[in-house]
Amino acid sequence: MKKAFISGITGQDGAYLAQLLLAKGYEVHGGVRRISHPFTERLNRLGVTDDVQLHEFDLSEINNINRLVRDGQYDEFYNLAAQSFVGSSWDQPHYAADVNGLGVLRILDAIRTFSSHTRFYQASTSEMFGLVHEVPQKETTLLHPRSPYGVAKVYGHYITMNYAESFDLHASSGILFNHESPLRGKEFVTRKATLALAAIARGSDTPLVLGNMDARRDWGFAGDYVDGMWRMLQQDKPDVYVLSTNVTTTIRDFVTSAAAALDLPLEWTGEGVDEKAINTKTGATVVEVSEKFFRPAEVDLLIGDATKAKEKLGWTATMTVAQLAELMAKSDYDLIG
Numbered sequence: 178m179k180k181a182f183i184s185g186i187t188g189q190d191g192a193y194l195a196q197l198l199l200a201k202g203y204e205v206h207g208g209v210r211r212i213s214h215p216f217t218e219r220l221n222r223l224g225v226t227d228d229v230q231l232h233e234f235d236l237s238e239i240n241n242i243n244r245l246v247r248d249g250q251y252d253e254f255y256n257l258a259a260q261s262f263v264g265s266s267w268d269q270p271h272y273a274a275d276v277n278g279l280g281v282l283r284i285l286d287a288i289r290t291f292s293s294h295t296r297f298y299q300a301s302t303s304e305m306f307g308l309v310h311e312v313p314q315k316e317t318t319l320l321h322p323r324s325p326y327g328v329a330k331v332y333g334h335y336i337t338m339n340y341a342e343s344f345d346l347h348a349s350s351g352i353l354f355n356h357e358s359p360l361r362g363k364e365f366v367t368r369k370a371t372l373a374l375a376a377i378a379r380g381s382d383t384p385l386v387l388g389n390m391d392a393r394r395d396w397g398f399a400g401d402y403v404d405g406m407w408r409m410l411q412q413d414k415p416d417v418y419v420l421s422t423n424v425t426t427t428i429r430d431f432v433t434s435a436a437a438a439l440d441l442p443l444e445w446t447g448e449g450v451d452e453k454a455i456n457t458k459t460g461a462t463v464v465e466v467s468e469k470f471f472r473p474a475e476v477d478l479l480i481g482d483a484t485k486a487k488e489k490l491g492w493t494a495t496m497t498v499a500q501l502a503e504l505m506a507k508s509d510y511d512l513i514g
């Protein structure tokens with residue numbers, strides 16, 4: 178039986194990956210932070226809480242990481258933990274650098290020192306591409322991050338490659354484009370939208386208030402992406418792979434699809450902060466725009482080229498963005514009811 182450790186097991190991807198590895202017969206361990214309220218909500222929703230072994234873990238705590246890696250002697254270590262909300266990284270840039278950057282080094286150094294057979298996966302991100310230098314973006318595209326989050330993740334990405342090259346570790350980095358699900362954090366734009374739209378469909382008259390509607394993202398389903406992570410660690414050699422759907426969509430179009438799935442037909446008027454969406458059946462305002470949700474620097478366009486993952490890993494995304502919007506909107510409708 179293989180033994181895996183998932184940092185960030187309480188997060189969206191951690192929960193789906195735990196479910197996938199359990200189904201493959203792994204012994205699954207995960208890292209959790211001690212907090213003052215229950216932290217297994219997502220694992221509970223997938224029905225796997227009792228099947229995983231949880232350990233106290235924090236990316237900023239080097240001795241804790243050393244002990245876990247030394248004592249665990251894991252076959253695979255998936256580093257999914259991070260300060261993952263881009264918006265917060267301007268408020269807490271030092272924390273983002275420490276956790277998302279140096280935190281990766283702490284794990285790699287522990288593996289190098291105490292458990293060099295452990296295969297390592299680093300959760301890198303399309304946010305590293307930032308300013309658009311090439312379309313679509315692939316493994317070799319110039320990195321130009323636009324947030325403290327993205328800058329810290331670039332360090333994590335390169336230190337993973339460096340430890341693989343320097344110390345012959347099986348350490349791979351997945352550059353994953355946005356992936357969502359009914360378990361997505363409520364502050365991210367897709368889930369924020371589906372929760373608010375579901376409430377409106379259930380009778381609420383509080384509009385959804387968003388920021389930049391013109392940004393474009395390449396959105397896939399999280400369940401597909403954790404399968405890609407696992408495939409990376411089954412290869413003979415470590416490497417870098419992009420996972421994406423190769424389709425890009427504006428925030429506005431995602432919201433329109435999610436609203437349509439809840440029988441809320443939208444008509445958009447105005448521009449910038451004056452833009453809004455009206456329900457064409459009732460005339461009620463469903464979406465408004467506020468300066469408050471714009472970012473100091475924006476990533477305008479993300480669209481990935483996952484050809485390498487398809488050829489080498491046999492991986493492709495299975496869900497379209499319209500299917501994803503519908504899945505999330507209907508799930509939140511049921512959740513609220």
Ligand code: NDP
Nearest residue numbers: 185187188189190235236257258259261300302353355356
């Ligand atoms: P989530 O925000 O859902 O989960 C983040 C996880 O990290 C949580 O389990 C959280 O724990 C944990 N965490 C945060 N800070 C620390 C810390 N200091 N020490 C230990 N654990 C910590 O993120 P996702 O599941 O969506 O993403 C997983 C990873 O993939 C992240 O690294 C993210 O940056 C990256 N990524 C995500 C993409 C996406 O579209 N989802 C795309 C590309 C990369 P707690 O529950 O206690 O807060």
Ligand code: GDR
Nearest residue numbers: 261263302303304354355364365366367387388389392470
């Ligand atoms: P992102 O996801 O920054 O791409 O990072 P998020 O959903 O937060 O933003 C996507 C885009 O939507 C615009 N936007 C808003 N975003 C939020 N959160 N709230 C709003 O009200 C709003 N209005 C417009 C943003 O400006 C942005 O352009 C996610 C995270 O999962 C990262 O951890 C991961 O690395 C990347 O995806 C790939």
